[in-house]
Amino acid sequence: MFTGIVQGVARIAEIRDVPGLRTFRIAFPAGFAAGLEIGASVAVDGVCLTVTTLHGGDAASFDVMQQTLNITTLGQYQTGQEVNVERAARDGAEIGGHPLSGHVDFAASVAAVRELENNYVLRIAVPQQWLPYLFAKGYVAINGASLTIAEVNVAESWFEVWLIPETLRMTVFRQKQAGAxxxxxxxxxxxxxxxxxxxxLADTLAPLLPALEQVLQQQGGADALRILTGKLR
Known part of the structure; x- marks a missing residue:
């Protein structure tokens, strides 16, 4: 488990590919890897990865399977790219953000960036099927950082987060522009x-749908009902 509080920015030092697998060697900021062991978990841009090799005191390698490369942004990364990193939370650790599994649900893209005085606003475009889980004032993890959603626009399929200077200092978000x-x-x-x-709702409404459709058909509203309840079937 992770807390969603990014502990530093690391750099991809090397990428090696073999069939069905990609290995990243990641160079960490000073002190980040103290006590790190093979088998330990590290969130890399929000993706939970397992340490497979240690390289001195400030670098480690991680093997990433093809499915993870397909679902996350890791498949697009190049040597030299910077990433957010967080080590797995210890028992009793303070949860400064919200509990994260490190299992990314989907990749989204930056739709727009607004720079205001002491604030940096990211508008993020998301697939429609994920919008029901996004609420203003609710939590979301973006590249492993626990953030509060400021606004959600269902019609246009986006949400926004506002980043304070400290978040920008400790993460890679200032590097993200439209399309990232x-x-x-x-x-x-x-x-x-x-x-x-x-x-x-599906269990409750499904038996009533034929009767509701019949009533609305008489009033010319059956198509609207089918659109609204299409996911219940």
């Missing part, structure tokens, strides 16, 4: 609640 890809992990308790409510 980002790893998104939705907040798990929100997902559970939304999915549970959806299932309950």
């Amino acid at each position: 890809a980002l790893n998104i992990e939705i907040e798990r308790s929100t997902q559970v609640i939304v999915d549970t409510v959806r299932r309950q």
